[in-house]
Amino acid sequence: MKTDANVVHLTKATTEQSPTSPVGRLPVALIQVRDKAAQQLKQNLQGLFDNADDTLFEMADRATSNAEQNAFFEAMRDLRLKRKNIERGFLQKVFEAFANLNQYEIGKPQPALDAMSFDSLSLVQNDELEETVALDAMVAKVMSRDAMALGHLTTRLNAVITKKLDDKSNPLGPTLLSEYFLDACSGLGVEIKVKLIILKLFEKYVLGSCDILYAEANETLIKAGVLPELKSAPPRRQQRPATPVYTQSSGEEGIPLLEGADQGVQEVFGALQDLLAQVRGTAMPRRAQVADALPITSNDLMRLLSHMQQRAPAQVNVEDFDLREQLERLLERASAKSGKARVVGEVDEDVINLVSMLFEFILDDRTLPDSLKALIGRLQIPMLKVAVLDKTFFSRGSHPARRLLNEIASAALGWVDQDDAQRDSLYQKIEQVVQRLLNDFVDDPAIFSELLAEFMAFTGDERRRSELLEQRTRDAEEGSAKAELARRQVEQALNERLLGKTLPEVVVRLLQEAWSKVLMLTCLKHGVDSDEWQAALQTMDDLVWSVAPHEEPEARLRLLELVPGLLKALREGMASAAFDPFSTSEFFSQLEALHVQAFQRFKRVAPEPEVASDEAAAATDAAQSGIELPLLELPAAEEVEDAPAMVEVVEEIILLAPGQTRPQEPDVVLPDDDEALHQVDSLRVGSWVEFQEDDEHKLRCKLAAIIKPTGKYVFVNRTGMKVLEKTRNALAVEFRRNAIRLLDDALLFDRALESVIGNLRKLKHS
Incomplete structure (x- = not known):
């Protein structure tokens, strides 16, 4: 060249x-x-x-x-x-x-020669x-x-x-x-x-x-002929594991060290083998010793497991399916056909025992819904095959097969047993994953990564939809809490002014049915510390005073000055609250009659000259300012209607929320140091619980929000829809009667492995 x-x-x-x-x-x-x-x-x-x-x-x-x-x-x-x-x-x-x-x-200075300024150093x-x-x-x-x-x-x-x-x-x-x-x-x-x-x-x-x-x-x-005389050493070809394992030393906390991985895996699996060896023959059945028995290779074991896997979908009740027993039967057939006794090798037998114990825990786990246990139980053979192929299955939390099992269990946490399970999208997706593994998994673990990615994409979409609905539920509950607080403020204001008083029935109805809405709106928009709230309360006070009997001569002048502004404030307030115009007109016609009667009572008593002159001056001022005083033209005594219906307010006024037919029953009062209250306080937003509604029905839901102003605990289902709300005391009562149970949302496989190791240690010391 x-x-x-x-x-x-x-x-x-x-x-x-x-x-x-x-x-x-x-x-x-x-x-x-x-x-x-x-x-x-x-x-x-x-x-x-x-x-x-x-x-x-x-x-x-x-x-x-x-x-x-x-x-x-x-x-x-x-x-x-x-x-x-x-x-x-x-x-x-x-x-x-x-x-x-x-x-x-040319002309561009090299970075090493750039001018440096001491001002720029830091x-x-x-x-x-x-x-x-x-x-x-x-x-x-x-x-x-x-x-x-x-x-x-x-x-x-x-x-x-x-x-x-x-x-x-x-x-x-x-x-x-x-x-x-x-x-x-x-x-x-x-x-x-x-x-x-x-x-x-x-x-x-x-x-x-x-x-x-x-x-x-x-x-x-x-x-290409470029300096062929230079000789380099050949590159060392390094073996790379198909799935890397990460270990961590105490010297570099938080940083994965990618060396010595195989040793770490062997140590974990070796520790599990040691535990199994120490309990074999006592707490666990010892493998039958057959003279001249030949251990089968891992490849032969994989073929036997694949044979069983193809028939696994026919298994109806996975709890009755004994993997070790089924495998023993197949080995007996193989031994009879070959004329030589065949057994599983010691390492593979340990793997089989470990996986069997893991699935015993999984199928006995109360967190998993019963109808989904049957599906997950069918994964026992595929998981065993992965463990035979790759011992990092027991030591690496990020192993795709383990993660797939954990993701399925996490998604199933909020699933409720129901009649139309086959139509539920989550059930169908889990069934699809299980069927893919049973049909397609032979000896390539890459299928687990593929299915994991698909399943996480599916659950991610479902989670985003549920989080959106959950947020809307929280927003709605917070809005309801604000309305509830405002309602209590209005109730308090009404009871302070009306309780124990005898007033015209129309005034009590106007305040309770109409002005309470004005007060609610004012409280929500401006708060109880605002001038608007104080003005609304003053209007209510003025109305109550205007219809009460007064004997003092100065009261007539005050009434003359008060009524026009009072009527205007009432009309504007009820209009702002969009109160029914027809009912508003009816209220005002009856209110006008009350005020006429009040003035008529004053007319029967001859006014003193000073008071009369004050009235004339007030009328003149009102005329000059353009305010009409129609109530000054009083009808004759015989034209006044009968006395209005009066009512004594003896019961505390309670305002009902929209759609509420009766006030909520008060909670059972529990002492502050009650254990059940401590259990309620330990609940965190995001916690999953199961309510035992009756002997047959259970409700699984997640605590979505704790509304502090009202003390309500709001629960949603896995779609984010509100299904229940309870007060702190009501939840404590549920805990006391054991009708509520916390669901463990820790990773399923990790809980199962921890349980197996704990049980083996107990058996070792027993």
Whole structure:
């Protein structure tokens, strides 16, 4: 290959190219290096992102607080949403770096020579310092391992480009690759702890393969005739586990260490085996010892389990299905056919026992609805096959099979047994997942990741819909609570002014039926400390005074001054509350008659001259201000109607909410130190509970809100719809009669494994 011809042609071409156009600037050999490197880097990045969920989930599982756990979950979501942008941004930087290899921009100072101002210097922030230390450590590891291969690549690049490079400015060097990745991740809104975890993943999945990257790049340039005399050591081909395992040392709290994983897995599974060995033969049946019995291989066991799996859908009652017994029968047939006794190997037998005990706990768990236990129970064989294939099933909380089981159980938490289960979307989805596993899972665990992603997308959509309805329920309840508080304020105001008094019936009705609505509206809009509230109360006080009997001479003058403004305030208030106009007219006609009678009583008593002159002056002032005083024209005594119907307010006025037919019954009063009240106070928003309504019916619901002003506890079903509300005392009564039970929302598999380990330890010491 005529390398010189290519270089000459490139130099000639670069003088004709636009400064911004990368086309034609690189020799063919460098284009091949770039494209191969980009392809490998892309694959490595995909490996990073494919395993990021597992890592972050593992860290969330170990989180010591809700805030820390939420940070990891938010990071998982953010990383998923921005994955494509990060990949694109990273590869774009790599392509730009190659495009600039033959560009030397004259006149542009190099970064190392930039002028520095002491005014611009500042202390390095802690987060930035941690990030820098992590990057330096990553680069140092690559340099200590692959320095020779990188040095040869840099030398070969310098032989065919105009710009001179060193290892730090090599576009495939660990320094620039780390910077490109960090720049591509700049849009992630994550804490430094999460960023360090992502950098660790980048070190494992991208920088960890630099030896292969440099070897292939050098090989491509050697084939192109670029410095073939330089000899590099062959790259070490490292075995990568299909599913990574993360362990954590005490020295680096919160950061997953991706080394020594296999050892960690073996330690967990080995500890479980030790517990099984110590109880075998006492608390657990010992395997039958048959002379000359041959253990079957794990592959043979997988074939037997697949045979059983295909017939699993026919199992009607999973609680009667004994996996070990079924497997023993198949082994007996195989032994009879081959003429040699066959048994399960010790390791595989331990796996079978562990999975069987896990599902015994699951099928006995009171948190799972009975109708869904039958579905989940059919997953026993697929889960056993996964455990045989991959022992990390017992040690890794983010294992796809475990997560799938946990997600199904979490979604089923609010599910209520019902007659039309087959029509319920959640039931159908779980049934679909179970059927897919029974039909399609042979020996490739990747199906669990696929089904997990599908199921989480389904539950995510359902959760978003339920959260929206749940928020509407909370908003409505908070609005009702405000209305209830306002209603109590109005009740108090009415009872303070009316209770124990004898007043015309029409006035009592007007205040209770009409003015109470005006007071409610005023209280809700302006509050009880507002001028508007005080004005509404004053109007009510004025009305009560205006219809009460008065003997003092000054009362007539006050009544003359009071009535016009009073009537105006009453009309405006009732109009603002949209009170029925017909009823308003009827009230006012009766009110006018009351005021006429009041003036008539004053007319029977001869007024003193001073009072008469005051009345005349008031009438003159009113006429000048344009206020009409129609009540001054009083009818003759014989025209006055009979005395109005009077009523004594002896019962406390209680205002009913819309749709309420009778006042709520008062709660049973419990002492403050009652244990049941402590149980109620331990409830948290989001807690799932089960109410035993009667002998046959149970209600599962979630505490959606505690409305503090009214003391109400509002419960919703899994769709977010309100199904129940109770006061604190009423809930305590339910606890006292054992009609309410808290549902454990911890991860199902983890609870089952914890229970199995606890039981094995008890059996060991018994």
